[in-house]
Amino acid sequence: MPHDKIFITRSHIIPDAITFLQSRFDVEVWQENTPPPRALMLEKAQECAALLTEVTDVIDAELLDGATTLKVVANRAVGLDNIDIPAATRNGILIGNTPGVLHESCADFTLGLILSLARNITYGDRKIRAKEWTVFDQIPYLGTDVYGATLGIVGMGLIGTAVARRARAFDMRIIYHSRTRKPEVEADLGAEWRDDMDAVLSEADFVSLHMPLTPETEYMVGKRELELMRSTAFLINTTRGRTVNPRALYDALSGGEIAGAALDVTDPEPIPHDDPLLSLDNLLLTPHISSASHQTVRRMGQMSADNIIAALQGEPMPSCVNPEALGGN
Ligand code: GLV
Numbered sequence: 001m002p003h004d005k006i007f008i009t010r011s012h013i014i015p016d017a018i019t020f021l022q023s024r025f026d027v028e029v030w031q032e033n034t035p036p037p038r039a040l041m042l043e044k045a046q047e048c049a050a051l052l053t054e055v056t057d058v059i060d061a062e063l064l065d066g067a068t069t070l071k072v073v074a075n076r077a078v079g080l081d082n083i084d085i086p087a088a089t090r091n092g093i094l095i096g097n098t099p100g101v102l103h104e105s106c107a108d109f110t111l112g113l114i115l116s117l118a119r120n121i122t123y124g125d126r127k128i129r130a131k132e133w134t135v136f137d138q139i140p141y142l143g144t145d146v147y148g149a150t151l152g153i154v155g156m157g158l159i160g161t162a163v164a165r166r167a168r169a170f171d172m173r174i175i176y177h178s179r180t181r182k183p184e185v186e187a188d189l190g191a192e193w194r195d196d197m198d199a200v201l202s203e204a205d206f207v208s209l210h211m212p213l214t215p216e217t218e219y220m221v222g223k224r225e226l227e228l229m230r231s232t233a234f235l236i237n238t239t240r241g242r243t244v245n246p247r248a249l250y251d252a253l254s255g256g257e258i259a260g261a262a263l264d265v266t267d268p269e270p271i272p273h274d275d276p277l278l279s280l281d282n283l284l285l286t287p288h289i290s291s292a293s294h295q296t297v298r299r300m301g302q303m304s305a306d307n308i309i310a311a312l313q314g315e316p317m318p319s320c321v322n323p324e325a326l327g328g329n
Contacts, residue, residue, distance in 0.1 A: 004049040014301025061087035072311035074304040081213040096307030101299040102291040107162030109290040113262035119143035152204025155211030201228040213240035226252035238290040241267035
């Protein structure tokens, strides 16, 4: 094990985890803040036992099929849409992620987006800095009350549940749809189940997306779904940009079919500086930072390091999504 080589695809995000791994392994770190070039990733996958990756690193079938030495990929994220899991499994490569350490931070952030959007907090800030606030007049800044409103959650996993818990403190009514029904969340938080996403979309004042990006959820919110929403309703997306069709969202926001949207994630990402969405006043954008608190990023780094150590020691990983990979090959 001391000779196992690890490649870490970013230098500055998780310094503590890097130091921790360096004390145990032969660690190489990509020193830029951009993803390593494809050719380098292919090369590293053929000489390392482990890769510690970010969501923007593409770990596809070509890379995994050629990864002769690779035993584990630890993604510093809960989402795994950048990794071809079936290809990893058939090559006997374990895949780790970081659930359980970021949901509270993501939920804090989601509530922040809901409040900012509903009460024009960032909109007001934008207008002042643009020198457009010249007279005391609240009418252009009238918002929508959050308390007492209906929050629709799509995807009641750890993050969705943490959002629901916070929403309760704002006296919001909570409705939800998820792959699996969650009786404990219904009992604890009074969340009401809906059979399908359409029912959530048509009933909610705020719709917050928390499902993972999979082939089934890709562009799951498009023209038809946005038309189901109320004209006074808001959409919040903190999961992955590709769950929402950006052109349909532009049409719905500019045509007044919905009242506004907050996106922490976009398609593509980063959003191009000339994207038409940037011209809309009823859209709030943040740069994919819902989990990004100092404390949580450190915990995600440590969990990724722990995933690698466990996998290379042949022990159960803190979070492995394809333990069956060990039986394969
Ligand atoms: C971040 O986007 C994550 O999936 O953790």
